[in-house]
Amino acid sequence: MSTAPRADTAATGTPAFPDPRSSACPFGVSPEMRALTDRGPVSRVTSWGGSTPWVVTSHTEQKTLLADPRLSAVFSHPGFPSPVDPEKAGRATADMSFVGMDDPEHSRLRRMVSGVFTVKRIEAMRPVVQKLTDDFIDTMLDGPRPVDLVQALALPIPSLVISELLGVPYEDHHFFQTNSRTIVSATAGAEARHTAHSDLAEYLDDLVGRKTSAPGDDLLSALAARITAGEITRREAAAMGVLLLLGGHETTANMISLGTLLLLEHPAQLATVRDTDDPKVVAAAVEELLRYLSIVHLGRRRTALEDIEIAGRTIRAGDGVILLGELANRDPRVFPDPDTLDITRDARPHLAFGAGTHHCVGQPLARMELQVIYPTLFRRIPTLRAAIEVEQVPFKYDAVIYGIHELPVTW
Amino acid sequence: MKISVDEEKCCGAGQCVVIAPEVFDQRDEDGIVVLLDSEPAPDRHEAVRESAGVCPAAAIHLGENA
Ligand code: SF4
Numbered sequence: 001m002s003t004a005p006r007a008d009t010a011a012t013g014t015p016a017f018p019d020p021r022s023s024a025c026p027f028g029v030s031p032e033m034r035a036l037t038d039r040g041p042v043s044r045v046t047s048w049g050g051s052t053p054w055v056v057t058s059h060t061e062q063k064t065l066l067a068d069p070r071l072s073a074v075f076s077h078p079g080f081p082s083p084v085d086p087e088k089a090g091r092a093t094a095d096m097s098f099v100g101m102d103d104p105e106h107s108r109l110r111r112m113v114s115g116v117f118t119v120k121r122i123e124a125m126r127p128v129v130q131k132l133t134d135d136f137i138d139t140m141l142d143g144p145r146p147v148d149l150v151q152a153l154a155l156p157i158p159s160l161v162i163s164e165l166l167g168v169p170y171e172d173h174h175f176f177q178t179n180s181r182t183i184v185s186a187t188a189g190a191e192a193r194h195t196a197h198s199d200l201a202e203y204l205d206d207l208v209g210r211k212t213s214a215p216g217d218d219l220l221s222a223l224a225a226r227i228t229a230g231e232i233t234r235r236e237a238a239a240m241g242v243l244l245l246l247g248g249h250e251t252t253a254n255m256i257s258l259g260t261l262l263l264l265e266h267p268a269q270l271a272t273v274r275d276t277d278d279p280k281v282v283a284a285a286v287e288e289l290l291r292y293l294s295i296v297h298l299g300r301r302r303t304a305l306e307d308i309e310i311a312g313r314t315i316r317a318g319d320g321v322i323l324l325g326e327l328a329n330r331d332p333r334v335f336p337d338p339d340t341l342d343i344t345r346d347a348r349p350h351l352a353f354g355a356g357t358h359h360c361v362g363q364p365l366a367r368m369e370l371q372v373i374y375p376t377l378f379r380r381i382p383t384l385r386a387a388i389e390v391e392q393v394p395f396k397y398d399a400v401i402y403g404i405h406e407l408p409v410t411w
Numbered sequence: 412m413k414i415s416v417d418e419e420k421c422c423g424a425g426q427c428v429v430i431a432p433e434v435f436d437q438r439d440e441d442g443i444v445v446l447l448d449s450e451p452a453p454d455r456h457e458a459v460r461e462s463a464g465v466c467p468a469a470a471i472h473l474g475e476n477a
Contacts, residue, residue, distance in 0.1 A: 067420070067469050111423075111441035118437040119425035348426070348465045355467040359422040 017045035029326045041311040053081040053320030059331035062323045067356035070306045077303035081320035097239035122364040129372045137380045146387035146410040154256035162248030167218025180246045184401045204241035254403025259289040274378035285343035286370045291350035294326035295402040325351045383411040413474040420470040427462035
């Protein structure tokens with residue numbers, strides 16, 4: 001079956017992408033994006049510079065396509081759906097390390113770091129994260145009320161953990177947190193984002209250099225050893241450092257603050273998370289929060305390298321493809337009654353961490369941190385509540401990673 | 412039930428290890444799946460089926476009346 005001619009598609013009015021989450025429900029998906037599902041699992045949108053990439057809305061087709069090597073993640077393909085011109089995107093590809101590469105290069109680099117994130121190694125870190133969480137909550141309880149949960153807990157815990165793993169001095173956290181926030185902001189402007197990225201890359205390059213002469217027991221030191229062995233360049237190592245540092249704290253921090261607020265809005269489910277001593281119940285709740293919130297929104301983006309037949313359509317070689325994880329995670333065929341938060345459902349098939357070869361390398365760590373932090377927080381501060389109305393919460397409508405800028409809480 | 416895993420596809424997510432730790436493990440160096448038991452006893456079939464379904468890379472294949 002062949003696709004409709006492009007002129008036709010344009011004439012019938014393709015919806016515009018991206019569309020930020022609406023104010024209708026800050027925890028939901030934008031109704032305009034939701035409406036795309038009516039056009040079928042695969043349809044076209046009008047996007048950056050008048051391009052008309054495909055958008056994939058359904059869970060099944062997204063999972064299939066994310067595992068399909070005929071889709072490329074390299075930002076510099078001319079058809080890649082991107083607000084940045086291909087030349088600049090080429091620079092971004094190098095800077096974003098393996099996220100912007102295809103196999104086998106992608107796997108070659110990724111497998112240099114993925115051993116740190118095995119389930120067993122991450123489990124071994126659980127007591128460390130528990131202790132950190134308790135310490136930060138002690139400090140919160142000793143301090144003034146209300147306090148911003150983002151700064152008091154959500155941001156520092158994952159930042160500390162990833163700094164420790166990588167061997168980045170935590171004293172520098174203001175520097176790397178500020179730059180990370182700029183990089184994922186959609187309103188900071190291309191120049192500011194690029195500067196933030198360069199500053200962070202330079203910082204990690206310097207750090208990797210220092211690890212070469214004075215190695216420690218951390219991931220950057222392991223990468224430094226690979227530079228010495230001639231397996232990677234210093235630039236590749238620094239780019240991997242940027243990726244892991246950024247991915248390791250910014251995303252988890254947003255999940256902590258958003259998930260906390262969402263549970264505060266659902267007291268019965270919060271009570272279940274707080275009162276259970278069954279780790280399976282907590283784990284299931286975390287999966288449901290990941291599904292429901294889908295913080296990596298606005299699409300995983302690819303370019304087709306060959307023609308791909310899917311759901312009765314033909315995606316042509318060179319076409320851009322946008323896979324909307326937040327829609328897959330609300331696909332009623334996989335998650336019945338998808339707009340209802342239900343921490344007892346089996347939400348594990350969600351695509352919050354993506355799928356296929358680019359599936360989030362740090363997800364075992366993120367999962368473990370969330371499994372520790374939510375129940376500990378609600379157990380230690382049973383009267384925790386937001387100090388402002390939900391309508392006043394500054395949500396990150398402007399960022400590629402969804403979250404909350406600031407969440408004043410009291411108890 | 413006969414299980415096979417595709418190391419090339421595996422992205423080291425460890426979902427299988429969480430769900431069926433008697434059947435799957437991960438390599439220390441890179442987190443890639445290690446099959447501990449390719450013909451698990453029937454009481455493990457359900458967990459294995461779940462692992463295969465949840466695996467983000469579709470790297471677990473089930474054969475023979477799975
Ligand atoms: S769940 Fe799939 S991707 Fe993850 S370790 Fe197991 S086989 Fe590999």
